[in-house]
Amino acid sequence: MKTHNNIWLNLDWITVFLYLVLVLLGWANIYAAVYSDEHQSIFDMGQRYGKQLIWIIAGVILAILVLTVDSKFFAAFAYHIYLITILLLVAVLFLGKEVNGARAWFEIGNVALQPAELGKFATNLAIAKCISQFDFKIQKLRSYLILGALIGIPSILIIMQNDTGSALVFAVFVFVFYREGLNGMVLFWGFAAGALFILSLILSEFQLLLFLLTISVAAYGVLRQNIKEALIGFFGIAGTFGLIWLIDTILGLGGTPFQLLLITTAIIAFLFIGYGIINHIRQVWRIFLFFIFAIGISMSVNYFYKNVLITHQRNRIDEVLGIKTDKLGAGYNVNQSKIAIGSGGITGKGFLQGTQTKYNFVPEQSTDFIFCTVGEEWGFVGSTVVVGMFLLMLIRLITLAERQRSQFSRVYGYGVACILFFHIAINVSMTIGLAPVIGIPLPFFSYGGSSLWAFTILLFIFLRLDASRTENLR
Amino acid sequence: MDIYSKRKYLIIGLFSLTAVIIIIRLFTIQVLDPSYKISAENNVLRRVVNFPARGLIYDRNGKLMVFNQAAYDVLITPREMKAFDTLAFCRIVGVEKEELAKEIKTARSYSMYKPSPIIKQLSSQTYAVLQEQLFKYPGFFIQARTLRQFPSKMAAHVMGFIGEVNQKDIDANKYYESGDYTGQSGIEKTYEAELRGVKGISYMMVDVHNMPKGSFEQGRLDTAAVIGKNLTSTLNADLQSYGERLLSGKVGSIVAIEPETGEILVLASSPTFDPGLFIGRERSKNYAKLLIDPYKPMVNRAVNSSYPPGSTFKIANALIGLEEGVLQTVRFSCQGKGSSPIKCTHNHETPLGLISAIRESCNAFFWQAFRTEINHYPTPAEGLEAFRNYLLDMGIGKKIGGDIFSETSGNIPTISYYDKYFGSGRWNALTIRSLSIGQGELLLTPLQLSNMVSLIANRGYYITPHLVRSIQDYDGTQRVLHFDKHKVDGGLENYEMIVQGMEQVVETGTARSTAKIDSVIICGKTGTIQNPHGEAHSAFVAFGPMINPKIAIAVYIENGVWGARYASPIASLIIEKYLRGKIAPKRQHFEDAMFNSDLISTMKVDTGD
Structure with a gap:
């Protein structure tokens, strides 16, 4: 009885409050999105908002159940839960119900269950358990491999279900690892590779090569803290290029600018390495390696982009980068969604007054595009409040994670924050055209029992751990 | 507490930065950029x-x-509707x-x-x-x-x-x-x-x-x-409309073909319907009404109904005999009404040759011709097979396959049909003698009849009959459609014999009083088809002029009593209209009779069919 009281006393009510507000706001927005004159009662169980209410109630019951479980349970059974989830993910490939070409759902009576949703908190538990072991040192290669496998197995199984969006979520654990001591350079190179990925899609071959040359020379200048050498580099490249262009024109060879720049690059690289060897400058090799790495990445991007990605995935990336737009095809959702959000103005059109969402212009508006309803009916003010509340919750979660005594709880807390962050950032960004359309729900908002319960369990396990934050769990 | 705890600031910073980027973007599209509001005004795509x-x-x-x-x-x-x-x-x-x-x-x-x-x-x-x-x-x-x-x-x-x-x-x-x-x-x-x-x-x-x-x-x-x-x-609108008028009050059809090209000049079926009934808001009501009409006006009888061809089929029979080489010089005797196994209904000389037999439509002759053709082969089955193949060659008993909608293939009995009916090896020319005069199981469409005449008129070939001559391309040029030419073996002299017989049908034979017109030599053949359900059907096939034929025609009138009664006046009127432009005064009584005849109201309707 005493411990039971403690749980409610130690529970972080701020997070609980934010959770409840977000869930209810989501419900109201689903009502607005699906609203029609014929079905006006928000309690109509035949409609999505009616069903969502049932799921919210079930979610709250689920949350209470999670809170009554002993906190040691989660640490003790982390691997077991993870293994069961992996088995479910395998089983769904064979036994699942096929919907739109994806076998991602178990159907038990009227309830559809998506094991991929369970995968998030199960993997999070397993990672927390793994990192919090006594002898675990994250910098070791063996650790990389173990953590990679913990993330990789569920991701691959989920990709096999054709649910690439949900699989991408697992990438976000890299921030958790960073917090736990992962070399910052991994993050840096990750971002660099991401930036290069985008640049190699947007820029032409010529522009990309020019960009890499410039970056390399600038980096050299910074590393050597020598502006003079960097300037010589710039002018050297420009001069060589001009010379080759002149020769090409005089001889009438008709080389493309890219070919000319390629020759320039070869000559400059040769001179540069020679200069480095003669003067014993170590940085030359670093810069050269970076350059080769960058070229390698951008070449593999093209291969990956053309051969690995499926057409619709490619189209969605093209849409975001503005490479090509197709407002009736791949870009239709996003365009309509931007119109809906954009038309909300500063204060929005008011509850149930949205015309865009009403006329069903935005497909999936009660699930993946629920943020449109917020944007249209509550305007910039409402959207900012919702984004602000999400941010508040994330910061609160980080703060809670940092106050944990046990590393297990902290890692798990970071995992919760990062998973939520990924969903929120990507989901909201895709509705306003900042990210490609990846079919992942907005936590607590989007219509659907499976995802609501999964996020609820994910969050409340952490709140349960936090309520016993003075214990040391492993 | 641990050395990495400062890293939380980087992560919180990342979260905040993302939120700020999203809020800036929201500010741009919701507050700064008016274009989305304009899009929303025009909100319905x-x-x-x-x-x-x-x-x-x-x-x-x-x-x-x-x-x-x-x-x-x-x-x-x-979803966009409001109360109105x-x-x-x-x-x-x-x-x-x-x-x-x-x-x-x-x-x-x-x-x-x-x-x-x-x-x-x-x-x-x-x-x-x-x-x-x-x-x-x-x-x-x-x-x-x-x-x-x-x-x-x-x-x-x-x-x-x-x-x-x-x-x-x-x-x-x-x-x-x-x-x-x-x-x-x-x-x-x-x-x-x-x-x-x-x-x-x-x-x-x-x-x-x-x-x-x-x-x-x-x-x-x-x-x-x-x-x-x-x-x-390919239709000739004037002639088509004239044909449809001639058919009024009767159940039957007309198919007229330009032999040289296979172009169909007239394709009429009666009773017909007003195509305008299928337009506009009354369509379904009218459609239902036409469907239950006992005379089945929607059926195109010219191509979708098949009938026993009766004596018109003697032309095909003759051609087969000539090609087999058994009819050129032969003379068969006829005992008139006393002929056996098929009696002859006409009075004429005996014995008689092929040309006279066509003129007189002598059943006795054509039964004997048929027997000779079948018995020309070792077994009746082989004989029938050969007979059948000749017919298929002539475009009879199969879909002709041009551009005509809802064509039916008709029927030529096969060996297996007779084997099933009489037992294998238990039938011979005598058993299946009704084929010789175009009765019994033999069924042809009026289109096939018309095409058969076209073949005779061309003396040895027919072009697949068709209804569309050319398609106008977007540059204005007419793309003329190509239809296959089918050669049917047989010497020219064989065809000329049949043509002569057909000429005599109109000059002095069974159609002399109804089909003869001024200054054009018409070749024809009557047919009167016994009908167990009522009056005999009336059929007539013809082409004209004899040299360089311009039109080949088949007319089939259900319950038309006999060939010369309705079918041959109608066919000859159409030929006359087409070749001479007008109807000679002495023949105008035919025209009036056809316009005003009414077989339908006295007809027994077979609704069970």
Whole structure:
């Protein structure tokens, strides 16, 4: 009885409050999105908002159940839960119900269950358990491999279900690892590779090569803290290029600018390495390696982009980068969604007054595009409040994670924050055209029992751990 | 506590930075950029289908036979509808309130978001009134399409009609969507791909007041409609209409072909229907009415009914005998009514040769000819097989396969049919003797009969009979369609013998009083077909002139008593009209008789069939 009281006393009510507000706001927005004159009662169980209410109630019951479980349970059974989830993910490939070409759902009576949703908190538990072991040192290669496998197995199984969006979520654990001591350079190179990925899609071959040359020379200048050498580099490249262009024109060879720049690059690289060897400058090799790495990445991007990605995935990336737009095809959702959000103005059109969402212009508006309803009916003010509340919750979660005594709880807390962050950032960004359309729900908002319960369990396990934050769990 | 705890700031910073980027972006599109508000004003993106005008159909002389008239469908998108003045709306479009309510209900149950047509084929007058009032009816819009119109109500069976596609059409061809029209019979169906053109799609922005606000993306995504191609039919409109008048009051059909080209000049079936009944809002009511009509006016009897050819078939029988080389010089005797096993109904000399036998339509001769042909082979089965193959060569007993809709193949009994009926090896020429005079199980379509005459007229070949001569391409040139030429072996002298016999039929034989016309030598053959259900059928086949034939014709009149009674006057009148332009005064009584005869009201209708 005493411990039971403690749980409610130690529970972080701020997070609980934010959770409840977000869930209810989501419900109201689903009502607005699906609203029609014929079905006006928000309690109509035949409609999505009616069903969502049932799921919210079930979610709250689920949350209470999670809170009554002993906190040691989660640490003790982390691997077991993870293994069961992996088995479910395998089983769904064979036994699942096929919907739109994806076998991602178990159907038990009227309830559809998506094991991929369970995968998030199960993997999070397993990672927390793994990192919090006594002898675990994250910098070791063996650790990389173990953590990679913990993330990789569920991701691959989920990709096999054709649910690439949900699989991408697992990438976000890299921030958790960073917090736990992962070399910052991994993050840096990750971002660099991401930036290069985008640049190699947007820029032409010529522009990309020019960009890499410039970056390399600038980096050299910074590393050597020598502006003079960097300037010589710039002018050297420009001069060589001009010379080759002149020769090409005089001889009438008709080389493309890219070919000319390629020759320039070869000559400059040769001179540069020679200069480095003669003067014993170590940085030359670093810069050269970076350059080769960058070229390698951008070449593999093209291969990956053309051969690995499926057409619709490619189209969605093209849409975001503005490479090509197709407002009736791949870009239709996003365009309509931007119109809906954009038309909300500063204060929005008011509850149930949205015309865009009403006329069903935005497909999936009660699930993946629920943020449109917020944007249209509550305007910039409402959207900012919702984004602000999400941010508040994330910061609160980080703060809670940092106050944990046990590393297990902290890692798990970071995992919760990062998973939520990924969903929120990507989901909201895709509705306003900042990210490609990846079919992942907005936590607590989007219509659907499976995802609501999964996020609820994910969050409340952490709140349960936090309520016993003075214990040391492993 | 641990060395990495400062890293939380980087992660919190990342979260905050992302939130800030999102908020800046929201600020841009919600507050700074007005274009989204404008887009939202024009908030309804409407996909408007531009139905191309269907191709026109002309007769061989450039006379317009089928054209288009604009009509308008009213569509609703249930989700966009608001309460409206139903009474006023019903008054404008002229429908009952209940009917409108029913249509709206159907549309709602189909889809709340997708437009469905609720009122079809409004006239342009009604359209004009409704268009002005349309702002009162949010969720309603109008789509233009074209209807078929027929300047004269002829050749309904040939031209066919168009109607809405069904699910099967949609599944079979991705081009079609629910509500599209497609040719459902006749030329409209056979040449659907050419006639329909290509639909255009345009995307319109429509504001909350249901008013078009211009095209979406400056029309970049729109596709233009391509109008259908015009067709030139092989029909001769004047002759067709004359033929249909001659058929009035009778059940039967006429097929006339230009032998040299295989072009069908007349293809008439009676009773017929008004093709105009299939246009406009009364379509389904009229359709149902025609379907239950006991005289089956929708059946194209010229190609879709097959009959025993009777004595007209003696031509084919003769040709086979000549090709087998057994009839050239032979003379068979005839005991008139005492002939056995088939009695002869005509009085004439005996014994007689082929030419006289054709003239006199001598049953006794043709039975003996048939027996000789069959017995020319080691077994009756082989004999029948050879006989059958000759017929198939002549285009009899199979679909001719031009561009004619709903053609049936007719029937020539096969060995296995007789084997089943009589037992294998238990039948011979005598058992199947009714074939020799075109009775029994033998069934031909009037088209096949006409084509058979065409073959004789050409002395050895026929071109697949067809109804469309050319298609007009977009550059204005006429692309003439090619149809196969079928040679049928047999020496020229064989054909000339048959031609001579047929000439004598009209000069001095069974059709001398009904088919002979001035200054043109016509070759013909009568047929009177015993009919166990009532009066005998009347058939006549002919071509003319004898040298350089311009027209080959078959006429078949159900319950027409005997060949010379109806079929031969009708056939000869058409030939006369076609070759001489007018009917000689002394033959005008035939014309009057045909115009005014009424077999239908006295006919026993076989409704069980």
